[in-house]
Amino acid sequence: MSGRAAPPGTVREARLITVSGRVQGVGYRPFVHRTATGLGLDGWVINAGGHVEVLVAGPPTALDALVGLLRDGGPPLAEVRRLTAAPLAGPLPAPGSGFAVRPSTGAPRHSGPREVPPDAATCAACVRELFDPGDRRHRYPFVNCADCGPRATVVEDLPYDRERTTMRHFALCAPCAAEYADPADRRFHAEPVACADCGPRLSWGGLAGEAALGAAVAAVADGAVVAVKGLGGYQLVCDATDARAVARLRERKRRPVKPFAVMVRGPADVRRLARVPRAAVGALASPARPVVLLPARRRTGVVREVHPGTGLIGLFLPTTGLHHLLLHDLARPLVVTSGNLSGEPIATGDAEARAALAAVADGFLSHDRPIRARYDDSVLRPAGRTVLTLRRARGLAPAPLPLPVAAPVPVVAAGAQLKHTFALAEGARAVLGPHTGDLADAATLDAFAESYAGLTRLTGIEPEVVAHDLHPGYLSTQWARSLPARRRIAVQHHHAHVAGCAAEHGLRGPFLGIAYDGLGLGDDGTLWGGEILVADLTRYRRVARFGTVPLPGGAAAVRRPARTALGCLHGAERLGTPLPGAALVRRFERRLDPQEVRVVRTMVERDVNCPRASSAGRLFDAAASLLGLCDDATYEGQAAVALETAAGGGPAEALPWRVVSVGGLWVYDPVPTLVALLEGACDGGRPARLAASFHRTVAEVTAALVERVVRAGAPRTVCLSGGCFQNARLLAETGTLLRQQGLRVLVSSAVPVNDGGISYGQAAVAAARLRRGG
Numbered sequence: 001m002s003g004r005a006a007p008p009g010t011v012r013e014a015r016l017i018t019v020s021g022r023v024q025g026v027g028y029r030p031f032v033h034r035t036a037t038g039l040g041l042d043g044w045v046i047n048a049g050g051h052v053e054v055l056v057a058g059p060p061t062a063l064d065a066l067v068g069l070l071r072d073g074g075p076p077l078a079e080v081r082r083l084t085a086a087p088l089a090g091p092l093p094a095p096g097s098g099f100a101v102r103p104s105t106g107a108p109r110h111s112g113p114r115e116v117p118p119d120a121a122t123c124a125a126c127v128r129e130l131f132d133p134g135d136r137r138h139r140y141p142f143v144n145c146a147d148c149g150p151r152a153t154v155v156e157d158l159p160y161d162r163e164r165t166t167m168r169h170f171a172l173c174a175p176c177a178a179e180y181a182d183p184a185d186r187r188f189h190a191e192p193v194a195c196a197d198c199g200p201r202l203s204w205g206g207l208a209g210e211a212a213l214g215a216a217v218a219a220v221a222d223g224a225v226v227a228v229k230g231l232g233g234y235q236l237v238c239d240a241t242d243a244r245a246v247a248r249l250r251e252r253k254r255r256p257v258k259p260f261a262v263m264v265r266g267p268a269d270v271r272r273l274a275r276v277p278r279a280a281v282g283a284l285a286s287p288a289r290p291v292v293l294l295p296a297r298r299r300t301g302v303v304r305e306v307h308p309g310t311g312l313i314g315l316f317l318p319t320t321g322l323h324h325l326l327l328h329d330l331a332r333p334l335v336v337t338s339g340n341l342s343g344e345p346i347a348t349g350d351a352e353a354r355a356a357l358a359a360v361a362d363g364f365l366s367h368d369r370p371i372r373a374r375y376d377d378s379v380l381r382p383a384g385r386t387v388l389t390l391r392r393a394r395g396l397a398p399a400p401l402p403l404p405v406a407a408p409v410p411v412v413a414a415g416a417q418l419k420h421t422f423a424l425a426e427g428a429r430a431v432l433g434p435h436t437g438d439l440a441d442a443a444t445l446d447a448f449a450e451s452y453a454g455l456t457r458l459t460g461i462e463p464e465v466v467a468h469d470l471h472p473g474y475l476s477t478q479w480a481r482s483l484p485a486r487r488r489i490a491v492q493h494h495h496a497h498v499a500g501c502a503a504e505h506g507l508r509g510p511f512l513g514i515a516y517d518g519l520g521l522g523d524d525g526t527l528w529g530g531e532i533l534v535a536d537l538t539r540y541r542r543v544a545r546f547g548t549v550p551l552p553g554g555a556a557a558v559r560r561p562a563r564t565a566l567g568c569l570h571g572a573e574r575l576g577t578p579l580p581g582a583a584l585v586r587r588f589e590r591r592l593d594p595q596e597v598r599v600v601r602t603m604v605e606r607d608v609n610c611p612r613a614s615s616a617g618r619l620f621d622a623a624a625s626l627l628g629l630c631d632d633a634t635y636e637g638q639a640a641v642a643l644e645t646a647a648g649g650g651p652a653e654a655l656p657w658r659v660v661s662v663g664g665l666w667v668y669d670p671v672p673t674l675v676a677l678l679e680g681a682c683d684g685g686r687p688a689r690l691a692a693s694f695h696r697t698v699a700e701v702t703a704a705l706v707e708r709v710v711r712a713g714a715p716r717t718v719c720l721s722g723g724c725f726q727n728a729r730l731l732a733e734t735g736t737l738l739r740q741q742g743l744r745v746l747v748s749s750a751v752p753v754n755d756g757g758i759s760y761g762q763a764a765v766a767a768a769r770l771r772r773g774g
Contacts, residue, residue, distance in 0.1 A: 010059050011059060011060065012057055012058060012059065012092060012095065013057065013058070013059075013060050013063060013087065013092075014043075014055065014056065014057040014087070014088040014089075014090075014092045014093070015054075015055075015056055015057075015063055015067075015085045015086060015087060015088055016053065016054070016055055016085070016086050016088045017053070017054040017055075017056065017066075017067060017070065017083065017084070017085045018051055018052070018053055018054075018082075018083070018084045018085075019051060019052040019053075019054070019070060019080055019082070019083050020050075020051040020052075020080075020081055020082040020083075020115075021078070021079050021080045021081030021082060021115060022077065022078055022079040022080075022081075022115050022117055022399065023051065023052045023074075023078055023079075023080065023115070024047055024050065024051075024052070024114075024115065024117060024158060024159060024160035025077075025116075025117035025151045025155065025160040025191065026074075026075055026076075026077035026078045026117050026146070026147075026151075027075040027077070027078070027145075027146030027147060027186075027188075027189070027190065028052055028074060028075060028078050029045045029046075029047065029052060029101050029189055030075075030101070030146060030183060030188040030189050031073070031074055031075050031078070032045040032052065032054055032070065033045060033099055033100075033101050033183050033188070034183060034184075035066060035069050035070065035073075036054070036056055036066055036099040037098070037099045037183070039058065039062040039065055039066055040058060040062060041056050041057065041058035041062055041063070041066060041099060042056070042057050042058060042092075042093040042094065042095065042096070042097045042098060042099060043055045043056035043057055043093050043099055043100075044093075044099065044100045044101070044102045045099075045100075045101055045102070046101075046102045046103070046104060046105060047104035047105070047158075047159035047160060047161065048104065048105045048159065049105070049114065049158070049159065049460075050113075050114025050115065050158050050159070050459075050460060051114075054066075054070070055088065055093070056093075056099070057088075057092040057093045063085075067083070067085045070083060071083045075146060075147060076123075076147050076287070077117060077120055077147060077148075077287060079399075081429075101183070101188075101189060103161075104159035104160075104161050105159070113400060113424065113426050113427075113429055113431055113459040113460060113461050114158050114458065114459050114460045115399070115400060115459075116151070116152050116155060116158070116398050116431075116455070116458045116459065117151040117152065117155075117160070117399075118151060118152050118288065118394070118395050118396060118397060118398065118399055119149070119150050119151050119152055119153055119231050119232070119319075119375065119394055119395055120147070120148045120149060120151065120287040120288075120395065121148060121287050121288070121289040121317070121318070121319045121320070121395070122143065122144065122148050122149070122318065122319070122320055122321050122324060123145065123147045123148035123287075125145065125147070125186065126143045126144060126145055126148055126149075126321065127321075127324060129143055130143050130321050130324055130325070131324075131328070136175065136195060136196075137195055137196070139210065139325060140194075140195055140196045140199070140321065141202060141213070141320065141321045141322035141325055141367070142192075142194055142199050142200050142320075142321060142322070142367070142369070143321040144190065144192050144193065144194075144321075145186045145187050145190050145193070146186055146187060146188065146189065146190040147186065148287065149190070149192045150192050150231055150369075152232075152373055152375060152394075152397070152398060153231045153232045153371055153372060153373050153375055153394075154166045154167060154192060154369070154370075154371075154372050155372060155373075155458065156168075156372055157457070157458065158458055158460075160191060161191060162191040162192075165191055165192065165372075166369055166370040166371070166372050167191060167192050167194065167199075167369070169368075169369075169370070170194055170198055170199050170200065170369075171198060172193070172194075172198055173195065173197045173198035175195065175197075176193050176194060176195055176197075176198055176199075179193060180193055196209070199369075200367045200368050200369035201367060201368060202322070202365060202366070202367050203365075203366050203367060203368070204216055204363060204364065204365050204366075205363070212365060213322075213325060213326075213329070213365070214329075215363070216228070216326070216363060216365040217326065217329045217330055219362060219363050220237060220238060220239055220326070220330055220334070221239070221330060223238075223239065223242050223244055223245045223248075224238070224245070224362035224363060225237070225238045225245065225248060225249050225252065225360060225361050225362050226238070226361060226362060226363050226364070226365055227339055227353060227357045227360070227361035227363070227364045227365070227366075228322070228326070228336075228339075228365045229350070229353070229364075229365065229366045229367050229371070230319070230320065230322075230323075230339075231319060231320060231371075231375065231394060232346070232348070232371060232373065232374055232375025232376060232393070232394050232434075233338070233339055233340075233346035233347055233348045233371060233374050233375065233376065234339025234340075234346065234347045234348070234353040234357065235336050235337065235338065235339050236249060236253065236335075236336075236337050236338070236339050236357070236360060236361065237326070237334050237335065237336050238334070238335045239330070239332060239334065239335070240260075240262045240302045240303065240306050240332065240333040240334055240335045241301045241302060241303060241332050241333065242303070243303040243305050245335075246260070246303055246305040246306055246335060247305055249335065249337075249360075250305070252359060252360040253337070253340075253341060253342060253360055254341055254342045255342045255634075255635075256634050257308050257309060257634055257635070257638065258342075258634065258635040258638070259306065259307035259308070259310055259312070259313070259314060260306050260307065260314070260335045260337045261291040261314040261315070261316060261335070261336055261337055261377065261379075262302060262306060262313060262314065262315055262316075262333050262334065262335060262336070263315075263316055263317070263318060263323060263327065263333070263334050263335075263336040264315060264316075264317065264327065264333050264334075265317075265318065265324075265327045265328065266317065267284065267285065267317075269333065270284060270294070270315050270317070272297070272300060273294075273296065273297060273300045273302060273313060273315060273333065274294035274295055274296050274297055274313050274315055275294060275295045275297065276294060277294075277382045279382040279383075279384070279385060279386065279387050280292050280294060280380075280382040280387065283380050283382075283387050284315070284316070284317060285317065286395070287395065288378055288394070288395025288396050289316055289317050289318070289319045289394075289395055290316060290377065290378035290379060290380045290394075290395060290396065291314040291315065291316045291377050291378065291379045291380070291391075292314070292315055292316065292379075292380050292381070292382070292387075293312045293313070293314050293379065293380070293381040293382075293390070294312060294313060294314075294315055294382070295311055295312060295313075296310075296311055296312060296313035301332075301333070302333050306335060309638075309641070309642055309645065310641055310642075310645050311645050311648075312381075312645075314379065316336075316377065319394070319395075322365075322367075323336075336377075338376055338377070339353060339356075339357060340356065340357075341356065341357075341360070342635075343437070343438065343440055343441070343444075344356065344437075344441075344443055344444070345374065345436070345437055345443055345444050345446075345447035346374055346376050346437075348371040348374050349370075349371070350366055353366075372454070373434075373451065373454050373455075374434070374447060374450070374451060375393050375394040375397065375434050376391065376393045376394065376434070376435050376437075377391070377393060377394055378391055378392055378393045378394055378395050378396045378397075378435075379391035379393075381726065381728065382728075383728040383731050383732065383747075384728070384731070384732050384735070386747060386749050387749060388725075388726060388731075388747070388748070388749065388752075388753050389748070389749060389750060389751065389752050389753070389756075390726060390752060390753070390754060390756070391419070391435045391752065391756060392421065392432060392434070392435060392750075392751070392752055392756060393434045393435040394434070396750075397421075397432055397433060397434040397435075398431050398432065398433060398434065398455055398459075399431075400429040400430060400431045400432075401429070401430050401431075401432060401503075401504065401750060401751065401760060402428060402429060402430075402503075402506065403425060403427075403428050403429060403430050403503060403763065403764055403767050404502075404503055404506045404507060404508050404537070404764070405508060405537060405764070405767050405768040405771050406427050406428040406767065406771065407425040407426055407427060407428075407430075407763070407766070407767035407770060407771070408767075408770050408771055409464045409465055409486075409770060410424070410425065410426045410461045410462055410463045410464050410465070411423075411424070411425040411426070411463055411464075411465045411466070411467060411763055411766045411767060411770070412424055412425075412452070412456075412461075412463035412465075412466050412467070412480075412483070413425065413430075413466075413467040413468070413491075413758075413759040413760070413761075413762035413763040413766060414466060414467065414468040414469070414476040414477065414479055414480040414483075414759065414762070415469075415476050415755075415758050415759035415762070416469055416474065416476060416493065416496075416520075416755040416758040416759070417438065417439050417440075417469075417471070417474040417475065417476060417755070418438045418439075418518075418636060418754075418755045419435065419437075419438065419723075419752065419754050419755040419756040420435070420436040420437060420438065420439050420444075420448060420476060420755070420756070420759075421433050421434070421435055421436065421752070421756050421757075421758075421759045421760075422436075422448065422451070422452055422476075422759050423759035423760050423762065423763040424455060424456060424459055424461045424463065424763075425461075425763040425764075425766070425767055426459075426461045430760055430763045430764070430767075431455065431459055431461070432751070432759065432760050433451055433452065433455050433759070434451060435756060436448045436451065438636070439474070439475040439476055440475075444475075445475050445479065448476075448479070449479070463483075463485065464485065464486045464487070465485060465486060465487045465488070465489060465766060465770065466480045466483050466485040466487075466488050466489070467480075467488075467489045467490075467491050467762040467763060467765065467766035468480035468481070468488065468489075468490060468491070468762065469490070469491065469492075469493055469496070469520075469521070469758070469762070470490050470491070470492050470493065470520075470521045470522075470523065471493070471520070471521040489762075489765070489766045489769060489770075491761070491762045491765045491766065492520070492521075492522065492523050492540070493515075493517075493520025493521060493522075493528070493758065494513070494515035494517070494520050494522075494528055494529075494531045494533065494722070495513070495533065495535060495540045495761070495765065496758045496759075496761030496762045496765060497513070497515040497517065497520075497721035497722050497757065497758065497761055498511070498513025498514070498515050498533060498535055498540075498719045498721050498761070499513075499535065499537050499761040499762075499764050499765050500721060500748060500751050500757040500758065500760045500761030500764060501513070501719035501720065501721040501746055501747060501748045501751070501753075501757075501761075502535075502537065502719050502746070502764070503537065503751075503760065503761065503764035504748050504749070504750055504751045504760075505719075505746050507717065507719070507746070508536060508537050508768070509535060509536020509537055509538075509715075510534060510535065510536045510715045511534075511535060511536070511715050511717045511718070511719050511746075512532065512533070512534060512535075512706065512709065512710070512714050512715050512716075512717065512718045512719070512743075513531075513532070513533040513534075513535045513540065513718075513719045513721065514531070514532050514533075514702060514706070514718060514719070514720050514721070514722075514734075515528075515529075515531045515532075515533065515721050515722040516529065516530055516531075516616035516617065516722040516723075516724035516725060516730075517529050517615070517616065517617050517722035517723040517724055517754070517755070518558070518615060518617035518618065518636070518723060519558070519613055519615055519617070519618070522542075526548070526611075526612060526613070526614070527551075527611055527612065527613035527614070527615065528545070528613070528614050528615070529546070529613055529614055529615025529616055529617055529618065529722075530545055530546025530614050530615055530616035530619065530668070531544075531545055531546075531614070532544035532545065532666075532702075532705055532706065532709060534709070534714050534715065536768075537764055537765055537767075537768035537769075538765065538768045538769050538772055542665060543665060543666065543709045543712075543714060544665055544666040544667065544668075544705040544706075544708070544709055545614045545665055545666075545667055545668070546614045546615065546616055546619060546667070546668045546670065547572060547573040547575050547614065547667055547668055547669050547670050547671070548572075548573040548612040548613060548614045549564070549567050549568045549571065549572050549573065549612065549613065549615075549618065549619070549622070549670070550567040550570075550571040550603075550604050550607075550610035550611070550612050551563070551564060551567055551610060551611050551612070551613055551618065552564075552566065552567045552600045552603045552604060552609070552610050553600075553603070553609055553610075554609060554610075554611055557618070558618075558621075558633070558636075559632070559633055560631065560632050560633065561621035561622060561624055561625040561630055561631060561632070561633055561639040562592055562596075562625045562631035562632070563596075563600055564618050564621045564622045564625065565588070565621075565622040565625035565626050566589070566592075566597065566600045566601070566604070567600065567604055567610065567622075568619075568622045568670070568671075568674055569585050569588065569674070569678075570585070570600070570601055570604045570605070571604040571605075571610065572670065572671050572674070573612070573667075573669075575658070575660050575662065575667060575669035575671070576658070576660055576669065577658060577669050577671040577672050577675075578671075579671060580671075580674070580675045580678060584675070584678055584679065584682065585678075587678075587682045588626060588678055588681075588682070591628070592631075616698070616722070616724045617637075617640065617722075617723060617724055619670055619698075620639060620640040620643055620694075620724065620727075621633070621639040621640065622674065623643055623674070623677055623691070623694045624639035624640065624642050624643040624691075625639065626674065626677045626678050626681055627643070627646070627677065627681050627687045627690055627691060628681065628687065629642040629643060629646055629687060629691070630642040630643075637723065637726070640724070640727060643691050643694065643695075644691075644695070644727045644728070644729055644730075646687050646688050646691040646692075647688065647691035647692040647694070647695050647729055648688055648692065649729070650692060651692075652689065652692035652693045652695070652696045653693055653696065654693060654696045654697040654699075654700045655672070655673045655676040655677060655690075655693050655694060655696075655697045656672035656673060656675075656676050657669070657670075657672055657673050657697050657700065657701050657704075658671075658672055659701065659704050659705060659708070666705050666708050666709065668701045668705065673694070673697050677690055677694060692729075695727075695729050695730055695733060696733060698730060698734075699730060699733035699734040699736075699737055700737065702734050702737070702738075703734070703737035703738055703740075703741065706718065706738060706741070706743070707741060710741070710743070716742070716743050716744060717743070717744040717746065718738055718743050718744065718745050718746065719746045719747075720734065720735070720745065720746065720747045720753075721747070721748060721753055721757065721761075722753065722754070723753070723754040723755065725747060725753050726753055726754055731747065735747070
């Protein structure tokens with residue numbers, strides 16, 4: 001469609017169009033320019049304070065067409081959330097004066113937070129250029145255009161223009177400047193645009209450019225571990241087909257068994273290494289390029305040391321031109337994992353990386369483009385027809401999420417302790433910050449504070465209210481209490497879990513919430529984790545729970561499932577079923593250290609340092625230990641992963657279970673289940689069959705508890721949340737049984753189902769309470 005002036009005498013009008021949403025850093029202004037020019041309209045488009053403004057004049061029919069195209073169309077990465085078009089009086093742009101892209105302004109934003117576009121993986125057009133010997137960007141690692149490339153990791157302020165990104169350090173050469181200024185070019189106003197003559201350059205020791213890349217490729221091929229500067233931080237890379245290289249990485253990173261992610265060249269390689277459910281296809285190829293957990297095939301060439309003890313392999317496709325080149329030149333799958341030591345934040349600065357990873361990496365493939373914000377890789381898992389978000393980071397964050405109840409004042413939600421995220425809420429949107437990690441030390445807390453400061457500046461949200469967990473020992477809670485705020489709102493951990501699920505689905509309540517996780521502080525001062533609540537976004541009522549068990553040594557029991565198992569056998573809540581006999585218990589204890597057994601038994605008998613918990617997660621730990629699958633856990637959730645892996649996918653009969661009424665609550669008595677597990681294991685029963693039966697038992701117990709509370713008047717919409725529902729088998733069996741009761745079953749997808757979703761739930765609860773005035 002070619003632009004042309006309207007014939008003389010044609011009626012002309014002018015409109016001011018304001019577009020909000022993901023419209024900066026995604027090529028939206030060039031799209032407006034092309035569209036308006038094609039319709040023969042005059043005027044201009046501008047980035048203004050986090051939104052896009054269009055002043056346009058021409059025939060009314062053409063203006064109507066423009067409004068429709070701007071609302072419903074747009075470049076691949078754009079997402080229009082709000083569009084207004086108002087008549088404009090006064091002098092109009094002269095007919096035939098053309099349409100222009102004007103310099104951005106810092107005008108005040110109209111409504112809601114300013115959107116920061118997530119990073120986007122290299123698009124197909126740029127990949128073709130990367131491998132085209134005749135193209136001037138042939139083998140240039142930082143190739144990008146308006147449809148792809150770094151965004152959240154390089155932007156320093158909004159409006160999104162080159163001078164407010166870390167690309168301001170690189171002056172455009174003449175050819176790049178011409179592309180940047182050409183409305184017909186796909187690099188028109190693509191802020192990170194660059195080439196080998198004017199853009200960032202690779203470095204390896206004293207080598208630069210292609211020589212640096214060649215040295216890194218040779219090192220990986222020789223079995224080395226290489227630190228590579230990625231989009232949101234350094235990554236550690238080694239040959240996924242080399243057992244010695246993987247073992248070396250594990251030892252140096254202090255990560256003995258937790259699976260590593262593997263990057264491959266394309267979809268064909270993914271299918272060769274794993275079975276790909278239909279629900280995963282779109283996620284793998286999306287611009288976010290997340291790690292996707294898939295059922296691993298056997299004898300693929302990827303060594304078992306990459307993902308020991310699990311039938312899943314985390315696979316993802318290249319995210320940058322540099323990754324494409326590494327995979328092309330090495331022609332093998334690569335382990336690509338976070339550039340940190342276990343428990344520490346991912347390194348972003350060059351000096352920081354060399355200090356933190358000096359004992360891990362054999363070499364550093366770096367470059368001179370600064371990383372402005374820390375973003376680890378996102379992680380997803382297909383589960384039936386849905387795809388669960390396990391980690392929301394690069395490519396997904398910090399895209400905003402809707403809130404069913406708008407926050408009347410700006411809110412920050414401080415999140416939980418594990419798998420930490422924070423959320424900023426204003427109006428009907430919440431911005432979920434990127435995955436930080438476990439808040440276990442000052443370094444991770446500092447990384448959280450740095451991320452918070454950066455995102456508040458970019459979004460323009462200045463929180464007046466802070467929401468936080470009930471647990472006073474969480475570093476996130478302590479941070480929240482130190483923050484200047486007009487008001488602080490404490491949100492119970494499991495209420496936040498189910499409220500987050502409800503809010504993602506636009507549900508205010510009431511609803512039935514099932515929260516199964518490791519541990520969270522209850523409003524009665526005890527540890528919860530196997531909870532059924534009747535709730536809305538402002539309040540909740542506990543209606544059912546799991547029976548409590550002691551955790552000998554507290555955190556020590558979390559790290560050692562065998563201790564939790566001993567606590568269950570010697571001190572499970574007395575709910576009418578006798579504990580297993582001494583002879584049966586001794587058959588389990590024989591494989592443990594006698595000194596540990598004596599100490600734990602004494603702790604339980606005297607109730608010394610044995611906090612009790614109604615935790616579904618700890619029950620999974622105990623079951624895994626009783627079956628001999630995991631006595632020690634080197635990472636959170638390891639025992640549950642082992643139990644799910646052992647269970648496989650075949651059908652199973654439930655083990656014995658009981659549900660009793662205690663103090664007005666329905667309570668699951670786990671003792672019959674644990675006794676049956678132990679008897680089966682001691683009598684030579686197959687761990688796989690017993691593990692499958694345990695999953696079936698928990699699903700049937702959940703359905704029975706829900707049936708009882710629904711019969712008493714509880715809502716028929718059920719929200720499932722908590723880390724236990726990362727378990728695809730448990731999620732599928734529980735969901736099926738609940739649907740068979742005619743219930744509506746919801747689970748989070750965009751929001752992490754684990755503690756990474758707590759902050760979003762806190763924000764939803766805080767917004768609803770503030771709106772209610774409570």
